[in-house]
Amino acid sequence: MLKFLLGRKPKRKIAEKRERRELLAIDGEPVAVHVRFNPRARRIVMRVHPVSGDVTVTAPSRTSLAAALAFAKGETVWIARQRGQMPPAIALAAGATVPFSGTPHRICHSAAKGPAPVWHEGNQIFVSGKPEHARRRLTDFFKREAKKTLEAQALEYGSQLGVRPSRVMVRDTASRWGSCSSARSLSFSWRLILAPDFVRDYVVAHEVAHLKEMNHGPKFWAHVRTLNGDDKRARKWLRENGRNLLRYN
Numbered sequence: 001m002l003k004f005l006l007g008r009k010p011k012r013k014i015a016e017k018r019e020r021r022e023l024l025a026i027d028g029e030p031v032a033v034h035v036r037f038n039p040r041a042r043r044i045v046m047r048v049h050p051v052s053g054d055v056t057v058t059a060p061s062r063t064s065l066a067a068a069l070a071f072a073k074g075e076t077v078w079i080a081r082q083r084g085q086m087p088p089a090i091a092l093a094a095g096a097t098v099p100f101s102g103t104p105h106r107i108c109h110s111a112a113k114g115p116a117p118v119w120h121e122g123n124q125i126f127v128s129g130k131p132e133h134a135r136r137r138l139t140d141f142f143k144r145e146a147k148k149t150l151e152a153q154a155l156e157y158g159s160q161l162g163v164r165p166s167r168v169m170v171r172d173t174a175s176r177w178g179s180c181s182s183a184r185s186l187s188f189s190w191r192l193i194l195a196p197d198f199v200r201d202y203v204v205a206h207e208v209a210h211l212k213e214m215n216h217g218p219k220f221w222a223h224v225r226t227l228n229g230d231d232k233r234a235r236k237w238l239r240e241n242g243r244n245l246l247r248y249n
Contacts, residue, residue: 020065024055024072026080035068037061044071048082050174050246051089055079087247092138094127098248100142102196107138117141135249146170146193153204154186157227163211174246177238178203180210191245195237202234 019037023030032054039061047056059068072079090096094109103123110126118127118141125141127134151168158164166184178188186207192200205228213220224231 022069024069024076024079026076026083031055031079031083033057033069033072035059035065035072037063037068044068046072046075046079047175048079050086050243051249053083053086085243087244089249090247092135092248094131094134096248098125099194099245100125100145101193102199107134109134142193143170143190146188146190149193149200150188150204153201154208157205157208158211160227161208161212161223163208165208165211177242178207180207180214182214184211186211189245191248194245194248195241198228198230199234199237202228202231203238204228205231 020035022033022035024033025031032052034054034056036056036058037060038058041058041060043060044063045058047058048054049056055072057068057072059071090098092098092107094107096107097104098107099105100120105120105123105125107125107127109131110128113128114126117129117137118125120126125138127137127141129137147168147170150170154165154168164184165180165186167186169185169187170190171187172191173187173189176189177192178186180186188203188207192203202224205224208227209220209223212223221231228234
């Protein structure tokens with residue numbers, strides 16, 4: 001993520017701007033650049049999606065489209081470097097090997113109907129039906145498993161701290177593994193179901209602890225370690241391996 005701090009300007013009435021999409025040449029390849037205007041933003045923030053490679057520029061409403069695009073054009077070397085670090089994508093289809101709770105599983109097509117459209121036995125995940133439906137079926141399978149596992153863990157940890165989330169959701173996020181809203185709603189990346197159990201448990205503990213402390217102060221970390229004492233190991237794993245979980249699509 002690249003940030004650019006803007007100087008303060010006199011307050012003035014800002015005309016509403018819509019999102020814009022442009023193409024920027026990076027190493028001779030057209031790259032989609034999405035420009036978004038946020039009245040609460042104080043600086044230009046640029047991110048490169050770790051899977052698609054698309055660029056998102058979020059700018060204060062007072063910023064012109066030309067200025068936002070000029071910022072992106074001035075950082076083509078940084079963008080190219082970020083895109084160069086993207087791990088190669090792995091399609092969710094028969095023949096692929098994917099981690100499931102941290103253990104490699106081979107995806108196999110099944111001509112016969114099984115107990116469900118997708119099921120796992122040992123270190124294999126079976127998917128039935130037409131090959132063109134495999135990606136959707138496998139994604140749905142991982143999301144269901146993630147929802148079931150993460151919600152159960154969140155409720156267990158919540159009971160230990162005397163709190164309860166208003167709801168638990170799973171999403172396909174690329175910038176964070178979990179979040180806790182002011183409405184006490186917890187949200188997690190479904191890709192955590194691919195990670196080892198100790199990593200998933202830490203992320204859940206982290207977000208449940210926010211139901212007690214909406215900060216990262218000493219009391220917050222004390223709650224995290226009450227629930228899960230392996231936080232340093234899990235954070236290290238995510239730093240070193242988290243990006244690889246985004247490869248599977």
